[in-house]
Amino acid sequence: MVTIEFLGPIQKAPLTLEASSLRDVAEVLKQDSEMAQWLENCAVALNDTLVATLDTPLKDGDKVSLLPPVCGG
Amino acid sequence: MVELYNGALNVPEIITRWYAEEAEYNYGAYIPFIGTVREEDAIEGLSFDVYEPILNGWFDAWQVKAQALGAKLKMAHSRGDVLVHESSYIAAVFSPKRRVALEMIEQFVEDFKASAPIWKYDLKNSQRLYAADRSTAIAGAGILGGKQ
Numbered sequence: 001m002v003t004i005e006f007l008g009p010i011q012k013a014p015l016t017l018e019a020s021s022l023r024d025v026a027e028v029l030k031q032d033s034e035m036a037q038w039l040e041n042c043a044v045a046l047n048d049t050l051v052a053t054l055d056t057p058l059k060d061g062d063k064v065s066l067l068p069p070v071c072g073g
Numbered sequence: 074m075v076e077l078y079n080g081a082l083n084v085p086e087i088i089t090r091w092y093a094e095e096a097e098y099n100y101g102a103y104i105p106f107i108g109t110v111r112e113e114d115a116i117e118g119l120s121f122d123v124y125e126p127i128l129n130g131w132f133d134a135w136q137v138k139a140q141a142l143g144a145k146l147k148m149a150h151s152r153g154d155v156l157v158h159e160s161s162y163i164a165a166v167f168s169p170k171r172r173v174a175l176e177m178i179e180q181f182v183e184d185f186k187a188s189a190p191i192w193k194y195d196l197k198n199s200q201r202l203y204a205a206d207r208s209t210a211i212a213g214a215g216i217l218g219g220k221q
Contacts, residue, residue, distance in 0.1 A: 008203075025217065026219075039218035042218075044216055065127075069211070070190055070209060071204055072186065
């Protein structure tokens, strides 16, 4: 199982699901109408490191984080 | 290490302490950038969420770049609510000579705005409203929506 956490303004509780790559996570989240506005603009981190491809493999215990657009300062 | 505080920053304490901490290291230049909440659009203040693990990784990578130029970076930021005319952000660079410090403070603050995992909300009419129109998608964002 992997855990998906939603940071900042995304008002959504963490999910746990079976996924072998980020592509599987994308397929699940695309079914969720609440997430439609976020998938196009969120960065994605695997175990707190940003990743750039859906082919990123996942293993049991991994944490995937969605980071929406930022504005510090 | 980024210094994080609940609520507004104590600016005089932080910039004075940083000055003292680096006084013996022979830096010729110390440039602090202080971000203060302005009164506009009838906001009462701003509020911030911070994701520390990635923020610290981002900052550490910048510290390595600074060290390669003989410089050092420091940064403080608020979590939670900061009212108008209070300060939420301080970035500072110390370097042997001014040119490195002047260039680095600009690059560091601009990359901070584009990349640091911090989310801003307007405090207005007792609500906390995500500042979506002033926010920037992190480089590489959108892969889950099909952008590669």
